[in-house]
Amino acid sequence: MDQILAQNLPLLLLAGLILLVVFLAVKIVPQSEKYVVERFGRLRSVLGPGINLIVPFVDTVAHKVSILExxxxxxxxxxxxxxxxxxxxxxxxxxxxxxxxxxxxxxxxxxxxxxxxxxxxxxxxxxxxxxxxxxxxxxxxxxxxxxxxxxxxxxxxxxxxxxxxxxxxxDEATRAAMLQQLNAERARRAAVTEAEGLKRSVELAADGDLYAAEQSAKARRITAEAEAYATAIVAEAIADHGIESAQYQVALKQVEALTKMGTSNGSQTIVVPAQALDAFGDAFRMLKGRG
The missing domain is CATH 3.30.479.30 (Band 7 domain)
Structure with missing residues (x-):
């Protein structure tokens, strides 16, 4: 038995050496790492993930570096x-x-x-x-x-x-100063907002007064234009028909005034001027003449 072992010892040693060489030569690098290989103390290569081969007894893995974040x-x-x-x-x-x-x-x-x-x-x-x-x-x-x-x-x-x-x-001192500054800024903004609101209110009131004045002036202008237009019509009638047309208009106004006096509330006595009958007569006569 010893003789057989002695005869096979070189083979066993050779097999062991081969296994050692393979073990040293083959390097399996994980996905999350990289291996830095040195040869006689100098950088030889960098092994990436997977199976890699190096020269055994010459190359050595000097650093195993994780590439994870x-x-x-x-x-x-x-x-x-x-x-x-x-x-x-x-x-x-x-x-x-x-x-x-x-x-x-x-x-x-x-x-x-x-x-x-x-x-x-x-x-x-x-x-x-x-x-x-x-x-x-x-x-x-x-x-x-x-x-x-x-x-x-x-x-x-x-x-x-x-x-x-x-x-x-x-720090606390800076925080307190900033808080005080913030409160002051808020107070300033509130005052500015209130002032702007008051200013806007005054502006709106002034705009309202201006609008009312403009409308009043426009109404007066329209009234004046109407009166001027009426005057122009009367003047034109006088120019076309002479003084009789003017007398006719005056007579009609007198009749309308007497009618309003008679129909007013609380009026139980009608005061007829001396010229009333003449006014009625003149109006009917002119009316008949126009017809």
Whole structure:
């Protein structure tokens, strides 16, 4: 038995060596990772997901790098706005490693480096804007921060997928001052609204008076035009028919006046002027003459 084992020992060793070579040469890389392979301490290649072959005993997998998206812990840093207001800014950054050969050889602490870069860029960008602009234009500020961070970390083989400014906090003194300013602004707007309403009311009243005056003037003008028209008719009648036409009109007016006096309420006695009979006679005579 020992003799058989001794005879087959080289074969067993050779089989074991072959298995070891295969084990060392074949590398199965998961979908979420990339392997950085070194040869004698120098970068040889980067293995992607799937089955890969390397030279055993010569090439070694020096780094296994995850290519999943990562989120940095929420960072809080102080910043001063352009109008000298101290704020505390909470930021969060998401990134992916695209070129692990750059990441592992150019930067030691990726998370710390990105956090420091983000803090510096956020302070710089907030210092260019006043507090109101920081609050109202946060989306623009976030886009600028993301662009600046992406440019800074490009040499590290990193893609910044998202940079967020989660909150901008103020100290209590600044909050109280802003609240007082807000209340003053609301009071000012209320006073302006009330003044504008009073002004509008006065304007409407003036417009109403002007409209009434215009309508009254128009009515007087129409009355004057009517009277002028009547006068013109009488003048034309006098011109066409002579003085008799005028006397006829006067006689008719006298008759109408006497008729109204007789039909008025409370009038039980009719006063007939001495010329009344003459007026009736003249009217009937002229009427007969016209017929």
């Amino acid at each position: 990562r989120q940095l812990p929420t960072q809080t840093q102080d910043a001063i706005t352009a109008d000298n207001v101290l704020v505390q800014v909470e930021t969060s950054v998401f990134y992916r490693i695209l070129e692990p050969e750059k990441t592992v050889y150019r930067i030691r602490d990726v998370d710390g480096a990105i956090a420091t870069t983000v803090a510096g860029i956020v302070r710089s960008e907030i210092g260019k804007n006043e507090l109101d602009e920081v609050q109202s234009n946060r989306s623009t500020l976030i886009a600028t921060v993301k662009e600046q961070v992406a440019m800074m970390v490009d040499d590290w083989g990193i893609d910044v997928t998202r940079a967020e400014i989660l909150d901008v906090n103020l």
